[in-house]
Structures are given as C-alpha cells and as structure tokens.
Amino acid sequence: FFFFSSRRRHTRCREVSWARRCVQETGNGTFNGIAEHLDYILEMGFDAIWISPIVDNLEDSYHGYHPRDFNRINAHFGTADELNKLIDKAHSKGIAIMVDVVANHVAPVDVDYKEIVPFNSSEYYHDYCIINEPDWKTNQWRVENCRLMG
Numbered sequence: 001f002f003f004f005s006s007r008r009r010h011t012r013c014r015e016v017s018w019a020r021r022c023v024q025e026t027g028n029g030t031f032n033g034i035a036e037h038l039d040y041i042l043e044m045g046f047d048a049i050w051i052s053p054i055v056d057n058l059e060d061s062y063h064g065y066h067p068r069d070f071n072r073i074n075a076h077f078g079t080a081d082e083l084n085k086l087i088d089k090a091h092s093k094g095i096a097i098m099v100d101v102v103a104n105h106v107a108p109v110d111v112d113y114k115e116i117v118p119f120n121s122s123e124y125y126h127d128y129c130i131i132n133e134p135d136w137k138t139n140q141w142r143v144e145n146c147r148l149m150g
Contacts, residue, residue, distance in 0.1 A: 031078035031086045038093055048096040054083065058115070065102055069117040 034049065041049065053064025056072040064074065073080050087097050114120050129146035136143060 029077065031082040035082075035086045035089050038090055038095060042093055042095060047094060048098060049090065050098045050100060053100045053102050064100065067102070068115055070119075071117060 029052075034051070053067065054073050054077055055064065055067045056069040056074050057064060058066045058068045060066075073083060077083075078086075090097050113122055113125070119125075126145045126147075129142065131142050131146045131148055135146070
C-alpha cells in the first residue's frame with residue numbers, strides 16, 4: 001500500500017499550493033493519520049506500507065522529491081517520535097513499513113545550493129548539461145553525467 005501526501009478529501013487539496021495545508025488539516029499523509037488506519041489497511045489484505053520520502057523539503061514542495069535537509073524529517077508529516085510510533089504499531093500488526101528514498105536527485109536544479117543539507121555546494125553536483133535523444137546510443141558520458149531535463 002503506497003501512502004502519498006493525500007489531497008483527496010478536499011477538492012482544493014488537489015492543487016499543489018494547497019497540498020501542505022490539506023495534509024495538516026485532514027491528517028491525510030501524516031504519520032499519525034496512517035497509524036489510525038492500520039486496521040483498515042490490514043483488512044484490505046496489505047502487509048506493507050510504502051511511504052513517500054520523509055525528509056525535509058523546500059517550502060513549495062510537499063511530495064518529498066525536493067529535499068532540503070536529509071537529516072530532518074518533513075514536519076508536515078509529523079515528528080521522528082510519531083514515525084517511530086507508526087513503525088512500532090505497524091510491526092505489532094505484522095505490517096512492514098518502507099520509506100521511499102530518493103538518492104538520485106535533490107531539489108530543483110536552479111536552487112541556491114546553500115539550502116541543501118548536507119550537499120550544500122556546487123562541488124557535489126554535475127555541471128549543467130542535458131541528455132539529448134541521440135545520446136542514449138552514442139554518448140555514454142552524457143547519459144551518466146547530464147540531466148534528463150532542465
């Protein structure tokens with residue numbers, strides 16, 4: 001069962017700008033909100049939950065794919081203590097917890113790197129270049145070192 005910051009309960013929650021607020025107001029997508037629905041998840045026949053990335057994100061992100069600080073948990077989802085309680089409660093019911101970890105990219109590419117912890121310097125990143133269609137067959141260096149998109 002995959003949990004993503006849910007925006008279903010309120011129509012306005014489908015808009016990206018409202019996503020964080022909806023997570024906070026409805027409890028959908030929070031560690032406590034997931035913990036409250038473990039019996040329901042178990043009744044559906046699931047024995048594992050996959051949670052979207054939990055690291056602290058840039059302010060305009062809600063989905064976990066724009067990490068700002070790899071050492072902190074996204075406060076919109078809850079606290080480390082709440083995550084540990086969710087894991088303990090899930091395990092007591094025979095449910096495994098998986099956390100999505102996005103290690104192949106960080107934050108939007110044109111951001112001030114000082115905001116990204118611990119990768120806060122351009123030295124951690126490849127130079128800017130884009131992979132073009134012919135590169136897949138003819139330029140392995142570009143495939144390994146460039147970006148799929150701007």
